[in-house]
Amino acid sequence: MLTAFDEQMRRHPVPGPGVLIEVEERVTRTVGSDGSWSAVVWSDLTAADADEMIAAEVARSAGSLEWKLYPHDQPADLAERLKAAGLHPEPVETLMVAEIVDIDLPVAEPAGVRVVGVDDSSGVETMLGLHDAVFGPGSVYPSVVEAVRTALELRPRPIEAVVAWAGEVAVSAGRVEFHEGTDFASLWGGGTLPAWRGRGVFRALVGHRAVLARDRGFRYLQLDAMPASRPILERMGFHPLVETTPWMYDRGAR
Numbered sequence: 001m002l003t004a005f006d007e008q009m010r011r012h013p014v015p016g017p018g019v020l021i022e023v024e025e026r027v028t029r030t031v032g033s034d035g036s037w038s039a040v041v042w043s044d045l046t047a048a049d050a051d052e053m054i055a056a057e058v059a060r061s062a063g064s065l066e067w068k069l070y071p072h073d074q075p076a077d078l079a080e081r082l083k084a085a086g087l088h089p090e091p092v093e094t095l096m097v098a099e100i101v102d103i104d105l106p107v108a109e110p111a112g113v114r115v116v117g118v119d120d121s122s123g124v125e126t127m128l129g130l131h132d133a134v135f136g137p138g139s140v141y142p143s144v145v146e147a148v149r150t151a152l153e154l155r156p157r158p159i160e161a162v163v164a165w166a167g168e169v170a171v172s173a174g175r176v177e178f179h180e181g182t183d184f185a186s187l188w189g190g191g192t193l194p195a196w197r198g199r200g201v202f203r204a205l206v207g208h209r210a211v212l213a214r215d216r217g218f219r220y221l222q223l224d225a226m227p228a229s230r231p232i233l234e235r236m237g238f239h240p241l242v243e244t245t246p247w248m249y250d251r252g253a254r
Contacts, residue, residue, distance in 0.1 A: 001097045002241045005222065008182040010042035010068075016158045016177060018147030026053060032063075032143035039066040047075045054085045058249055064141075065249040070095075071242055079245070087247040093224035095241045097184075100214045100221050102237040107207025109164075110200040113171070115208040118161035124148050127161050127173040127189070134191030148175060160212050164192075164201050171196040176209035178216055185213035187223035203232055 011028055015021045020031040026049070028042040038061050045053055057065060067082055075081075079089070109115055118124055124145060131140050151159035158180070164172040174189030187209055192201050213221050224244060225233055234240070 001220065001239065002095075004183060004220070005095070005097065005241070006042070009179065009184055009186070009222065013041060014179050014181055016147065016179070017150040017154070018143040027057070029057070032141055034141075034143040034146070036063040036143055037066070037141050038063070039068060041068050043067075043073060043078075045074060045078065047077075050075055050078060050081050051085070054081055054087075058085055058087075061249065063250075067247040067249075069245045069247055079247070082247045085249075087249045090246040090248055091226065092243050092245050093226060094230055095222070095244050096225045096230065096233050096238040097220050097222045097241055098210075098233075098236065098238040099219060100210055103207070103210050103221070104237070105207060105211050105214065107204050107210075107236075108200075109204045113164055113166050113196075113199075113201055113204065115162055115164045115204050118148070118163060119152065121149060121152075123163060124152075124161065126163055126170050127175070130163070130170050130173040130193070131189060131191055134193065156216065160209070162205060162208055164196075164205055166196065172201045172205050174205050174209065176212055178213065178218065183219040184222050185209075185216070185218040185220070187221060190223075190229065202229060203236065206233070206236060 012023060013021055013030060018033050020033055022029045022031060026044050027040055029038055029040050031038045040057055067087060069079060118127060128140060128145055148159055148161050151157045159175055159177050161175040163170050172192035174187060177186045177188065179185065187206065190202055190205055210221055
């Protein structure tokens, strides 16, 4: 799983709405089409050239820069070099992957909750508002929101957003991205309002998106999990592969 992930999702990822891919000899980066962010998702550096390459990425970034660090990335002291260049670590996440055939689908929705797909701009605004409420304002890049809107008009959709509703109240939201030409679909978001946590809403949201990925023929479902969601995902059949740390450089904060 990790070998496939490194090759398909890090070294040679596929572009999608709002995301450009730049594959170079030593670095692969994803770039927001609006220029507000970029991310180094794969690198092959040495102790002799790491500092120079990090400085070049910082210099070329117009907005927020994320360097996604995995424990098998080289050189071994890459984290210290990122820190010295002015990047700071975000909370550690766990790369988790499941073979979709191993997930018991469909997943039942909690009583009084329905999970539905987003099919219009109003639904996109609902998703964005929920993410702002759960993760904080500005937690979703504008280019990501625009990508979800753009995907509404495409067939097949490269991104599907979903919202969990309790009556007329949106209580959780997330999206699944389909990386055509790879074995992977990826999960993003999944934030749930505090009053609705522990009721199975997150599990239902994952299950709904897993069905969408299964029906599109994908083999693996992948996400970066925070500690609170990891036990739920493990019970569903996801495997923790490695921990990963987002290192951030925000030019606007300096």
